[in-house]
Amino acid sequence: MNTLNITFPLERSEVVSMLQHFKISPTRQRVEIAEFLFQRPQHLSAEKILDGVTREGNRVSRATVYNTMGLFSNKGVVREVLIDRERVFYDSNPEVHQHLYNIDTGELTDVYDAEVEMVAEPELPEGLKIIDTDIVYKVTAR
Amino acid sequence: MNTLNITFPLERSEVVSMLQHFKISPTRQRVEIAEFLFQRPQHLSAEKILDGVTREGNRVSRATVYNTMGLFSNKGVVREVLIDRERVFYDSNPEVHQHLYNIDTGELTDVYDAEVEMVAEPELPEGLKIIDTDIVYKVTAR
DNA sequence: ATTGGTGCAAAGGATTTGCAGTCTA
DNA sequence: TAGACTGCAAATCCTTTGCACCAAT
Numbered sequence: 001m002n003t004l005n006i007t008f009p010l011e012r013s014e015v016v017s018m019l020q021h022f023k024i025s026p027t028r029q030r031v032e033i034a035e036f037l038f039q040r041p042q043h044l045s046a047e048k049i050l051d052g053v054t055r056e057g058n059r060v061s062r063a064t065v066y067n068t069m070g071l072f073s074n075k076g077v078v079r080e081v082l083i084d085r086e087r088v089f090y091d092s093n094p095e096v097h098q099h100l101y102n103i104d105t106g107e108l109t110d111v112y113d114a115e116v117e118m119v120a121e122p123e124l125p126e127g128l129k130i131i132d133t134d135i136v137y138k139v140t141a142r
Numbered sequence: 143m144n145t146l147n148i149t150f151p152l153e154r155s156e157v158v159s160m161l162q163h164f165k166i167s168p169t170r171q172r173v174e175i176a177e178f179l180f181q182r183p184q185h186l187s188a189e190k191i192l193d194g195v196t197r198e199g200n201r202v203s204r205a206t207v208y209n210t211m212g213l214f215s216n217k218g219v220v221r222e223v224l225i226d227r228e229r230v231f232y233d234s235n236p237e238v239h240q241h242l243y244n245i246d247t248g249e250l251t252d253v254y255d256a257e258v259e260m261v262a263e264p265e266l267p268e269g270l271k272i273i274d275t276d277i278v279y280k281v282t283a284r
Numbered sequence: 285a286t287t288g289g290t291g292c293a294a295a296g297g298a299t300t301t302g303c304a305g306t307c308t309a
Numbered sequence: 310t311a312g313a314c315t316g317c318a319a320a321t322c323c324t325t326t327g328c329a330c331c332a333a334t
Contacts, residue, residue, distance in 0.1 A: 027307090027314065046298080061316040066299060082224040085324085087298060100264065103273070113264040122242065122255040124281060131245070132280040137263070139270045169289065169332095188324080203291040208324065227299085229323065 006094055010038035022075045032058040033068050034077070041093030043081060043108050049090070083108060083136055098135040104142065111137065148236055152180035164217040174200040175210050176219070183235030185223060185250045191232070225250060225278055240277040246284065253279065 010018065015034045019026040036053045037044065044052070050065045069090050073080045079091040083101045089108065098111040121130060152160065157176045161168040178195045179186065186194070192207045211232055215222045221233040225243045231250065240253040263272060 025308095025313080029315070059316095063300080063317075064315055067315080080227070082227060085222070085224060085230050088227050098264065100266075102270070111264040122240065122253040122279060124242075127283050128242075128244070128281040129283075130279050130281050134276070134278040134280070136276040137272050138274040138276070139266060139272050141269050141271075167288080167333095171290070201291095205292075205325080206290055209290080 006038065008038060008040045010035065018077070022077050024071065024075055024077070029058075029060045029064050030068055030071075032056070032060060033065065034072070037072075037078060037090070037092040041091075041095075041110065043089040043091050045087045045089055047087070079132070081108070081134070081136075098137065100137050100139055103138050103140050148180065150180060150182045152177065160219070164219050166213065166217055166219070171200075171202045171206050172210055172213075174198070174202060175207065176214070179214075179220060179232070179234040183233075183237075183252065185231040185233050187229045187231055189229070221274070223250070223276070223278075240279065242279050242281055245280050245282050 012031065012035055015031055015038060016026045018038075019030060019034060024030060032053055033049060036049065036056060046062075046065050046069055049069065050060065050062055053060050053065070069078070069088075072078045073090065079093075081089040081091050081099060083089065083099065084106060093110060095112070098113075100109045100111050101107075102109075121133075124130065154173065154177055157173055157180060158168045160180075161172060161176060166172065174195055175191060178191065178198060188204075188207050188211055191211065192202065192204055195202050195207070211220070214220045215232065221235075223231040223233050223241060225231065225241065226248060235252060237254070240255075242251045242253050243249075244251075263275075266272065
């Protein structure tokens with residue numbers, strides 16, 4: 001997947017060039033959303049993104065958040081993470097990493113253990129190629 | 143996770159003892175749902191399960207399907223797989239395996255490559271233990 | 285009687301859609 | 310002006326919930 005070299009937080013001008021790099025025209029709303037996302041590596045739901053962007057004093061509609069996040073994940077700006085059946089999370093961390101999902105608390109955290117990257121890739125049917133590998137460890141304290 | 147020794151399809155009496163093994167009382171609806179699930183290893187949405195069970199001439203309500211699948215996945219009878227943002231899939235294959243998700247077609251298939259099992263487990267914070275590891279390879283033909 | 289299980293319909297909540305208005309090249 | 314984009318509200322769709330009824334212990 002995309003392996004951008006990001007230093008959080010990303011400032012506006014960096015966000016703009018990042019979007020352009022992904023062939024996304026940097027409209028006001030998209031830039032504001034991306035700026036919010038790339039303040040730090042994080043996992044956010046659409047609703048949280050809407051809240052956050054709004055709280056920063058920017059006006060964006062719910063539909064645009066959904067449109068934009070759909071666009072961003074298609075283009076590879078963020079990764080969709082599906083763990084909670086309730087909603088989709090968008091991951092602004094571009095590094096290769098895995099997730100730890102605490103089933104007791106619902107908390108989602110990143111894992112970077114080098115060993116994990118040793119995962120072998122499966123043999124694929126002709127013509128198919130892997131574009132992303134999701135590894136989620138479900139953990140509990142019980 | 144559970145590593146039952148299953149030979150598909152499971153017949154009714156086997157389903158009943160399996161449920162008892164998981165400390166689930168084998169009501170008519172639960173047995174019918176489980177019988178349908180364990181005809182073969184498969185990934186099914188709640189709606190498909192309702193359809194299938196109904197088509198076999200058994201009467202089960204939608205609420206009961208949801209209740210039952212929630213119970214089954216809590217007890218470890220089936221695994222929840224979240225890949226498609228549309229809905230939850232329930233996996234009746236108890237063997238250790240991973241998934242291949244074709245983003246072009248939405249098709250979900252199993253992978254058994256032995257190598258994949260070499261995945262190292264990450265270091266965990268004190269007190270937490272891994273209860274399940276999900277690996278999904280997203281593939282495309284494009 | 286009490287507890288567990290089921291079914292129905294209504295409610296809930298996340299996401300999508302239709303469409304009119306807006307911006308920009 | 311065309312095409313891309315946005316916003317609003319209504320619609321959709323999966324899943325959950327409230328509650329009455331039924332079954333089994």
